[in-house]
Amino acid sequence: MKRSLLAATLGALALACGSTSLPPENTGTIPFEPHRPTPSGSTTVTPYTGSNADVLLAQLTYPTGLDVHRKLVMRTCSGTNGVCHNQKEYPDLHTPATFVAAIGAPCNVQSGNASGVFDRCERLGDRFRFAEQEFREIEIGWFELVRGETPELDPKGTRPDEGTAGLHLYLHDPVPVDQDRINVTGTFIRNFIDDRGNVQTLAFASYKTNWWVLGDKRHLFAEVNENQRDSVEGLVASGIVQGDQNRNGTYGARVLGNTVPLINPGKPEASYLVARLRGFMGADTVPGTRMPLANQPPNVPDMLALMCFIQGLDPTAAQWNLESAIDYNTCTYSENPEALSLAGSGDTWSGRVLPLLQSNCGGCHGGSNPQAGLDVLSGTPHEVYQRLVLKPSSQDATRNLIQPGSLEKSYLYLKLTGDGSVSGSRMPINPLNGNASLPDADIKSIENWIFLAGAVEN
Ligand code: HEC
Structure with missing residues (x-):
């Protein structure tokens, strides 16, 4: 296709050069048709012409799977050398070819520790x-x-x-x-x-x-x-293929009967890659820290592009072409892309969580002698973040104050909900009656940030 395009262009050029009938001067508009070359292998799709801004933005930013790889996968994961998935860690997603190879490929092949393996990644x-x-x-x-x-x-x-x-x-x-x-x-x-x-x-x-x-x-x-x-x-x-790789007694391939791959053509919800971004697959929680670990999580148009790209992959195809156009028009997620939001609505560290902690907790957890050694007040937002995330609680050394992606392992969160497994009082203590809790909406924000946004520092 590329070659024939080039040939046609050269032909036209030769024709133009050899031609004596050049357009007469000053006769008005030059006929110009903005034909952008279609990349090879592209299937024609009817563009989305609705009014949803997120769909329009996704369609503009991510016309093809190649764009999803280059602008989304590379940015959130494999781009920064060593952060993740850059040859060091399976899955390696750092080139378009390895990204394509992830389609249908097994997940959790090379998991760092057994407990991080998702049952549905287990094979016979x-x-x-x-x-x-x-x-x-x-x-x-x-x-x-x-x-x-x-x-x-x-x-x-x-x-x-x-x-x-x-x-x-x-x-x-x-x-x-x-x-x-x-x-x-x-x-x-x-x-x-x-x-x-x-x-x-x-x-x-x-x-x-x-x-x-x-x-x-x-x-x-x-x-x-x-x-x-x-x-x-x-x-x-x-490698010995282990039927119960995570050692929890469930043989994923046997019991669940439907082992999922990294990218499941046609089925974004049953793709491990998507599940690791969301932290769940169907009703199951996916173990391991939510991805991406250290980068900005995907926003709604990003997620829509990924979901529609995967949904558009033909499960019966022998091979897949990243250059094919993503069909946002028929993609079912285009109907309500906002539901794909990973971060809830604006529940960010600096925008919501930190101000919430400082105003509700700083009175006791700050100053020269912070209660229980927990200081949410002093230093820069980054320093406060570093004191909380992945740092053990002083009351329960087996749990971190904030464990990205896990509410039940985030001790600080459980102190807010009055969970029975924590010691001491439910926070924040009201000095007047010794008994208070944050409004539900505030707890929900902290929950969204830890669980949905993976407690990223944004
Ligand atoms: C009036 C004072 C007071 C306020 C306000 C307060 N706390 Fe506390 N906090 C304490 C005291 C005292 C302890 C230790 C005794 C206990 O656990 O009940 C404590 C302990 C904790 C611990 C345990 C620390 C650890 O490392 O194990 C956490 C977590 C915590 N508070 C979180 C919060 C959060 C989050 C808020 C705000 C939403 C808050 N607290 C507001 C007084 C306070």
């Missing part, structure tokens, strides 16, 4: 069996390699426990083996799809060692000998 786990024993392969829930030297173990003496150095496997079903310890070959099995599209079963690793059958027989422990250490490290590095 790899399977395990003992080569010499007759039982069906059992799905692996999760594994842990405890590094170090495996101590001398003995069924009648020192037995392994959860912390013993070696490879621990936690399986979906108990192993039907009677012995406590058997010296057999343990085999790891995976299904894969071959070139012809057939499902093949592959035993991708096996270890002959002492296998201990612990607890309810779903916990296996493998002694790792000196000469096996490298191959076990290799196995762990190459």
Whole structure:
């Protein structure tokens, strides 16, 4: 398409040069048709011509998926080197090609810690069996390699426990083996799809060692000998697919039956990327801090562009073209884009939350001797922010005063609602009757800021 456009332009140029019939001078307007070249692969869509300003702005700012990547994804996430998703962390979204590769790709593949994994990102786990024993392969829930030297173990003496150095496997079903310890070959099995599209079963690793059958027989422990250490490290590095990656007992792919990808073509609400921006998917809370962590969260036109882009992706397509125009006219979210607002209405740190805290709490939580060591008054807004967000409460060291994205882990918030799990009084204490609370609207603002806006400093 590009090439033919160029050829046509050159042709026209040649024609113009060779032509003797130039337009006569001073005869009025020069015929000018502002034909902007259509990018290759673009499908023609009927533009949105309604009156909603957010839709019009989204359509203007983000005509194509390429714009969504360049102006939204790059800005909120991958742009700043090292902040997130710039090669360091899966998903890498920093080029248009990697962004396209996120369509249909699994989520939480490389999550920093188990508890950050969303059940619906879990895939069917790899399977395990003992080569010499007759039982069906059992799905692996999760594994842990405890590094170090495996101590001398003995069924009648020192037995392994959860912390013993070696490879621990936690399986979906108990192993039907009677012995406590058997010296057999343990085999790891995976299904894969071959070139012809057939499902093949592959035993991708096996270890002959002492296998201990612990607890309810779903916990296996493998002694790792000196000469096996490298191959076990290799196995762990190459990845075992864990059916219960977040170790919460729910095997997401089995129980929920519908594992979601990073970007789910046609289904923005069932796309993990969107869920991480919103903090929820359907009725489920998505674990982990709301994205973006350190940048301005997307506004309504931004979110609309992302939702309409994903909704417009054909789930049956073999590949996707970011240059295709986003169809805002038929996009269902164009009907009420305001519902996509992540931040509620103006519940920002500097605009609302800080003034609220300072006027209602500063009398006691400020000055030379702030109550409970909490000072919301002195210093710059940034310094106050830094004293609250991700800083442990003095009354409960297990919780932070503000935990972005989580109300139940934000101790300061729970002090405002009079939650039963906090110590001391409900805040703010009214010095006259010792008993008061903030108006609902104010609590709601703080809630929106922590939960919907991810407690960003804006
Ligand atoms: C009249 C004084 C007073 C006011 C006003 C007040 N507090 Fe407090 N605050 C206290 C005292 C005293 C404590 C310690 C005893 C307790 O928890 O009841 C405390 C403790 C706290 C703690 C626990 C600190 C920690 O690190 O564990 C938080 C959080 C808190 N207040 C938040 C607030 C907020 C938010 C407001 C304003 C909406 C507020 N307080 C208004 C007196 C006050």
